[in-house]
Amino acid sequence: MIEADSEIIKPEILKAYVWLQTSDGSIQQVEQEVAMFCPLICREIQSGMGSSKNYPISLPSRVNPPMLSLILDYCRFHQVPGRSNKERKSFDEKFVRMDTKRLCELTSAADSLQLKPLVDLTSRALARVIEGKSPEEIREIFHLPDDLTEEEKLEPIKNTMDDPRIRLLNRLYARKRKELKERERLKNTEVEEDRADERSVDDLLSFINGSNEGGPFDTYGFADSKANRASKSKKKNRKRKDHHKAAPSNCTSTSNSTTASSDAVYMNKKESNELDSMRSNPTCHGNLSPNPCNGTKLHNIEDNTIPPAEDEFDDCDLDDDIDPALKEKIDREVEDFARRLNSDWPERMQQILSLGQERRTLQLTANGNGSLRIFTSLDESRK
Amino acid sequence: MAYSFPEEVLEHVFSFLSSDRDRNAVSLVCKSWYEIERWCRRRVFIGNCYAVSPDIVIRRFPEVRALEMKGKPHFADFNLVPEGWGAYVHPWIRAMSAAYPLLEEIKLKRMVVTDESLELIARSFKNFKVLVLSSCEGFTTDGLASIAANCRNLRELDLRESEVEDLSGHWLSHFPDNCTSLVSLNMSCLGSEVSFSALERLVARCPNLRTLRLNRAVPIEKLPNLLHRAPQLVELGTGAYSAEIRSDIFSNLAEAFSVCKQLKGLSGFWDVVPAFLPAMYSVCSGITSLNLSYATIQSPDLVKLVSQCRNLQRLWVLDYIEDTGLEALAASCKDLQELRVFPSDPFGAEPNVALTEQGLVSVSEGCPKLQSVLYFCRQMSNAALVTIARNRPEMIRFRLCIIEPQAPDYLTLEPLDAGFGAIVENCKELRRLSMSGLLTDKVFEYIGNHAKKLEMLSIAFAGDSDLGLHHVLSGCESLRKLEIRDCPFGDKALLANAAKLETMRSLWMSSCSVSFGACKLLGQKMPRLNVEVIDERGPPDSRPESCPVEKLYVYRTVAGRRADMPGFVWTMDGDKSLTFS
Numbered sequence: 001m002i003e004a005d006s007e008i009i010k011p012e013i014l015k016a017y018v019w020l021q022t023s024d025g026s027i028q029q030v031e032q033e034v035a036m037f038c039p040l041i042c043r044e045i046q047s048g049m050g051s052s053k054n055y056p057i058s059l060p061s062r063v064n065p066p067m068l069s070l071i072l073d074y075c076r077f078h079q080v081p082g083r084s085n086k087e088r089k090s091f092d093e094k095f096v097r098m099d100t101k102r103l104c105e106l107t108s109a110a111d112s113l114q115l116k117p118l119v120d121l122t123s124r125a126l127a128r129v130i131e132g133k134s135p136e137e138i139r140e141i142f143h144l145p146d147d148l149t150e151e152e153k154l155e156p157i158k159n160t161m162d163d164p165r166i167r168l169l170n171r172l173y174a175r176k177r178k179e180l181k182e183r184e185r186l187k188n189t190e191v192e193e194d195r196a197d198e199r200s201v202d203d204l205l206s207f208i209n210g211s212n213e214g215g216p217f218d219t220y221g222f223a224d225s226k227a228n229r230a231s232k233s234k235k236k237n238r239k240r241k242d243h244h245k246a247a248p249s250n251c252t253s254t255s256n257s258t259t260a261s262s263d264a265v266y267m268n269k270k271e272s273n274e275l276d277s278m279r280s281n282p283t284c285h286g287n288l289s290p291n292p293c294n295g296t297k298l299h300n301i302e303d304n305t306i307p308p309a310e311d312e313f314d315d316c317d318l319d320d321d322i323d324p325a326l327k328e329k330i331d332r333e334v335e336d337f338a339r340r341l342n343s344d345w346p347e348r349m350q351q352i353l354s355l356g357q358e359r360r361t362l363q364l365t366a367n368g369n370g371s372l373r374i375f376t377s378l379d380e381s382r383k
Numbered sequence: 384m385a386y387s388f389p390e391e392v393l394e395h396v397f398s399f400l401s402s403d404r405d406r407n408a409v410s411l412v413c414k415s416w417y418e419i420e421r422w423c424r425r426r427v428f429i430g431n432c433y434a435v436s437p438d439i440v441i442r443r444f445p446e447v448r449a450l451e452m453k454g455k456p457h458f459a460d461f462n463l464v465p466e467g468w469g470a471y472v473h474p475w476i477r478a479m480s481a482a483y484p485l486l487e488e489i490k491l492k493r494m495v496v497t498d499e500s501l502e503l504i505a506r507s508f509k510n511f512k513v514l515v516l517s518s519c520e521g522f523t524t525d526g527l528a529s530i531a532a533n534c535r536n537l538r539e540l541d542l543r544e545s546e547v548e549d550l551s552g553h554w555l556s557h558f559p560d561n562c563t564s565l566v567s568l569n570m571s572c573l574g575s576e577v578s579f580s581a582l583e584r585l586v587a588r589c590p591n592l593r594t595l596r597l598n599r600a601v602p603i604e605k606l607p608n609l610l611h612r613a614p615q616l617v618e619l620g621t622g623a624y625s626a627e628i629r630s631d632i633f634s635n636l637a638e639a640f641s642v643c644k645q646l647k648g649l650s651g652f653w654d655v656v657p658a659f660l661p662a663m664y665s666v667c668s669g670i671t672s673l674n675l676s677y678a679t680i681q682s683p684d685l686v687k688l689v690s691q692c693r694n695l696q697r698l699w700v701l702d703y704i705e706d707t708g709l710e711a712l713a714a715s716c717k718d719l720q721e722l723r724v725f726p727s728d729p730f731g732a733e734p735n736v737a738l739t740e741q742g743l744v745s746v747s748e749g750c751p752k753l754q755s756v757l758y759f760c761r762q763m764s765n766a767a768l769v770t771i772a773r774n775r776p777e778m779i780r781f782r783l784c785i786i787e788p789q790a791p792d793y794l795t796l797e798p799l800d801a802g803f804g805a806i807v808e809n810c811k812e813l814r815r816l817s818m819s820g821l822l823t824d825k826v827f828e829y830i831g832n833h834a835k836k837l838e839m840l841s842i843a844f845a846g847d848s849d850l851g852l853h854h855v856l857s858g859c860e861s862l863r864k865l866e867i868r869d870c871p872f873g874d875k876a877l878l879a880n881a882a883k884l885e886t887m888r889s890l891w892m893s894s895c896s897v898s899f900g901a902c903k904l905l906g907q908k909m910p911r912l913n914v915e916v917i918d919e920r921g922p923p924d925s926r927p928e929s930c931p932v933e934k935l936y937v938y939r940t941v942a943g944r945r946a947d948m949p950g951f952v953w954t955m956d957g958d959k960s961l962t963f964s
Contacts, residue, residue: 107396108388119395127399135411143411 018045020055022065027056037075038113060112068111070102074118096125100141103129136334394423403428414940422446426945427781429453430863430888432470432494433913436942437478440908448487449513450479454494456891456936457841458866460518463893465919468508470494473503480507488513496520501526503627505533512564513539520546520594524573528554537562541569541594552577552600558585563579567594570618571651576600579608589614594621599653604632609637614642618672619956624835628658635663657684667691671718674699674709676725682708696752697721702738709742713749721755722746729786735868740767749776755780762793763820768802772809775877781806788844788869791821798822804829807837817841826850839864848877856880866891873931874901881909893917900928905937907953913940914955924954 016032020041028277035050041057045052064171065195069238073078077083077091094101130138307318397420398431400406410420426449429435440447454470459519459741472494479486494521506509511534516522530540531554555570555577563583570577579601584892586592592613601609601622610616626632636659640646646666653679669690675685685704689695695716702724704712712719724742728735731746740763749755753775763785770809772778792799799820807830814836818826830837831854838861846852853876854866865887873896884890884905902923905915916923917934944954 107392111388111392119392124399125394126396130396130400130409131402131405134406135408138408138412142412144416147414148417276407278682280726 010108019053020050020068021058022063022068023059023061024064026065027053028065028068029053034072034076034079036070037079038115060109061199062105062112063109064105068104070106071109071115071118073115075115093123096121100126100129100367104142104324146292184205392905393419397423408487425449425945427451427486432472433945434888434938434940437475438940439484440896441478445482446485447479447483448485449490449746449862450475450486450488452494453492455863456866456889457493457864458868458891459493459895463868463891465738465917465949465951468757468917469945469947469949471947472496474499476500476503476507480504484508487511488519488744490515491519491893492517493519495521496526497521498523498526498529502529505529506732508534510536513534515539515541515896516545517541518544522879523548524550524552524554524575528557531555531557531562535559535562536564538564538591539565539567539597539768540565542572543569543574543596547573549574551575551595555585556581560584560588563590565589566591568592569594569596570598571596573598574600579605582725583608583612589613590615592616594618594648596650597622598650599623602626603636604641607635608927610639610643615645616643617645618648619643619646619650620674621649621653622794623653624651624659624678625654626659628656633659634928635664635807637665641665643787644669646670648672648674651686652678655680657681660684660688663688664691668693670695670698676723678700679703679727686711689741692716693720698794699723700726701725701727702736703727705737706739706742706743706745707737709738710745711750713745717750718752719746719750720752722750723757724759727787728944731878736763740764743767747771750944754778757784759784759786761786762790763799763801763802764792764794765802766794768799769805772802772805776809777812778806778810780810780815781810781813782815783819785819788819789821790819798826800826800829804833807833811836813837813838818845822845824851824854827854831855834859836861838862840866842870844869846870846872846920852876853879855926856883862886863888865889867893867895869894871896874898877901878905881905882914884937885909885939889936889940891934891936893934895935896931898929899923899926899932902932902935903928911941912937914945914954914957917952 017029018032018035018041019027019029020035030047036045042052044057049055061166063071074095078088098106107119107126110122129141133141138144147262211295253292393416397406397409400409401625403426406420406424406645410417411624419593421443422445424444425447426442427444427447429440429450429452432454435591436532452475454472455464455468458464459468472491472495473496476489480503484507487510489504489511490513490544494516494854496516505813506529514530514534514537519542522545527540527547528544531654532535552573558565558581562585564582566589569878577598577600582601586595586609591614591807595609595613595622596618597606599622600866602627602798603622606621610619636889640663643666647669648733649663649666649670649672652675657680660680667688668691669753671694673689673695674691675688679701681703682705683698686708689698689704689708689712690701693715696718697720700723704724707726712722722743724738738760740760743756743758743760744767754777756778757780760783763783766781791797792802799818799821803818803826807816811833813834816830816834816837816839818841827850830840833841833916837859840859840862842865849872850865851870852872855862856876862883867890870892872892877892877897878901902914903915905912915936915938916932917936918932920933921927923930923932929941944956948954
């Protein structure tokens with residue numbers, strides 16, 4: 001006879017036990033008071049299960065023996081009523097010190113048993129693991145597929161300027177993309193179409209990227225702007241959610257290009273670190289306004305404890321089609337400008353470096369009346 | 384197969400990630416995390432309202448409950464952004480009123496907010512709780528009345544620094560009698576008097592009120608009435624802190640303060656009469672934040688007050704404090720983290736107070752936790768800057784404003800390159816820097832080489848050539864916001880570092896030497912940037928291409944060019960050489 005409400009705990013006299021069965025089939029005998037700490041088990045007990053070895057409580061599949069053992073440790077500690085908050089907190093802190101894999105399993109197991117306090121504890125611990133990490137690091141820790149980034153890397157670059165090198169790059173991307181898809185359908189081993197181009201992908205890419213290591217799938221074909229590398233993790237906006245779904249139809253678009261390669265000209269020429277500084281005209285327009293260097297209106301109470309990185313959302317669907325004549329004109333302008341920029345850098349560099357600390361001694365005195373715009377707002381806010 | 388938890392568990396894990404950076408990282412991990420994350424994203428921060436459109440946000444994050452957004456560029460605070468430039472919040476409110484009926488929070492900075500927007504907020508969001516309008520404009524007290532009257536669960540109404548057309552103080556009386564939810568009320572920027580009895584009753588019936596910042600019109604004699612009704616206050620902004628000196632006023636005030644055992648922050652203090660300051664002494668030991676930037680009292684009184692506040696962490700004060708006062712501060716307030724010293728007489732030709740670089744040096748020596756500085760002064764030396772840098776290598780924000788532009792080191796007459804160089808070299812965690820004084824390209828070289836964590840840089844009247852700008856753009860890896868005025872920077876550095884601009888939130892350049900031709904080229908080459916030319920002289924193509932533009936504002940965006948530009952702003956586009964708004 002199983003009476004649901006007669007399972008009163010009799011301390012010291014008789015410890016009641018319940019039987020639990022894990023996904024691998026093994027059955028364990030556990031103190032009832034400990035097991036009851038889990039809401040799921042508690043309900044099962046109340047509906048009459050678990051009182052004998054023949055009628056064990058079947059635990060959810062996510063609870064394997066090692067996880068059960070951990071969970072029972074947790075329950076065993078916390079179900080004791082007398083403990084102080086400090087003790088409990090201390091136990092918890094030590095309890096969650098385990099590798100991430102186990103932490104994940106434990107979270108999962110605790111969730112399936114509806115043991116909320118443990119789910120909270122392990123979730124917080126997992127959040128701490130995630131905090132401050134880049135997407136790549138997170139992916140590695142949790143062994144997650146790089147499915148998002150791979151797709152986006154092969155996304156044809158849409159842009160307003162057409163460049164033959166980038167068209168080639170895009171064709172390569174499209175091909176690579178196709179390759180990846182083919183590989184997934186591993187049942188049929190289709191023969192790849194002949195490549196029109198005999199060169200290897202890497203050869204082509206190094207041609208396009210010049211000597212800079214932009215990496216094979218640098219999203220815009222931008223050469224290695226240090227800034228770009230640093231910002232890769234910020235390229236959230238490159239993720240095109242919709243395009244993933246529409247992938248096949250996009251991958252062979254042809255006239256997509258990017259200004260990237262023309263940018264290569266404008267990229268930091270790190271090797272030479274040259275920059276023409278022709279424009280050294282002193283354009284201090286004799287404007288005597290003192291520096292607003294410190295931004296803020298006088299009483300900007302909110303000091304923007306460095307605000308969090310802004311969210312920028314993907315989904316840019318810029319798909320301008322420029323008329324070819326204009327494209328050509330733009331191309332020519334860019335080439336022109338590039339030439340001008342490149343022409344007299346070496347000589348100018350010497351001049352710049354020798355300029356050194358030559359100082360202009362400008363006798364600027366703060367003109368008190370009115371041209372001190374910076375302080376206008378200061379004044380206003382002090383009304 | 385990785386750890387497969389159900390979505391709700393993953394969501395639960397994500398719910399413990401508070402920073403936007405972490406949430407952004409998480410959404411980039413893989414497809415399934417992207418999906419899960421977007422559905423459980425409740426808070427969105429948009430640093431530039433034109434970087435993205437309301438539709439895009441709504442489409443990606445369907446369940447947002449809190450929006451924080453910024454509009455105009457920072458230099459708008461100096462009237463460098465002409466009236467009518469933009470940053471209208473109404474399209475956002477309209478879109479969200481349909482898409483986010485459960486929206487609870489809106490926090491805006493430097494945006495144009497109209498009464499219409501406020502009314503729409505009041506009507507659309509049944510569970511609206513928090514409205515913070517920082518340095519905003521465009522609305523009147525009528526709009527506030529709508530909010531007060533309709534937002535049943537309003538917790539925060541904070542109008543800090545906003546320009547409000549003050550039609551009357553009557554708006555406050557629109558809070559219904561059953562409104563008891565207020566936690567924070569900041570009306571310090573308003574001019575007119577509100578009904579004091581309405582205010583009293585409101586304060587009395589809101590047991591969770593923690594922050595109350597009054598406006599100047601609330602007289603000091605009435606302050607005790609409010610304090611007695613809200614002894615749980617944590618932050619108080621007084622009204623005008625003056626009256627004729629009467630012992631009963633003083634004793635009432637002192638008694639009222641003594642009841643407020645939780646006070647941590649004080650502000651207000653317009654028209655301070657020093658004799659009333661000791662009334663606050665009973666709370667000083669608990670004070671961590673003190674804003675005396677309106678208090679025109681002299682150094683001795685300031686020192687007396689400040690030395691009572693041993694636990695002070697943040698102090699905003701006028702330069703009346705002088706070097707001696709700052710020395711006393713350094714001696715008493717060892718927990719000080721943030722210091723702002725504002726000029727009392729910026730327009731005067733001669734210094735009116737004895738505040739020099741020495742004051743800042745003393746504080747940097749005496750306050751081991753100092754990490755954030757905004758300092759206006761009239762003289763500076765490289766030696767002082769080097770000392771400060773060495774004393775406080777954990778500095779995070781350093782903004783120095785030497786009132787006279789291009790002032791050299793007053794001892795050696797050299798540029799201040801070495802001093803600021805020392806700052807960036809020693810303070811490796813520096814995130815924000817504003818510079819002033821005489822500066823050459825050299826300082827930018829130092830910045831480019833050392834300031835790897837710098838996120839925001841403000842430059843004025845500095846540098847010699849494009850090389851300076853190039854150093855910054857190519858060297859500062861973490862740079863997000865760059866604002867420049869009156870510097871001899873032209874096209875080369877800008878174009879050579881065009882790609883860098885996509886990694887930043889924005890770039891502002893005014894009164895520099897960037898030509899119209901370069902702006903056009905930049906706009907054509909970089910479709911994901913909006914290159915806006917602001918020029919009140921008329922269309923840029925009515926002048927030669929080599930002519931420098933007045934102002935240039937470049938920002939990255941996925942929303943394309945904006946549709947609300949006024950007549951003096953042009954976007955440089957790829958498909959047309961010049962587009963009119």
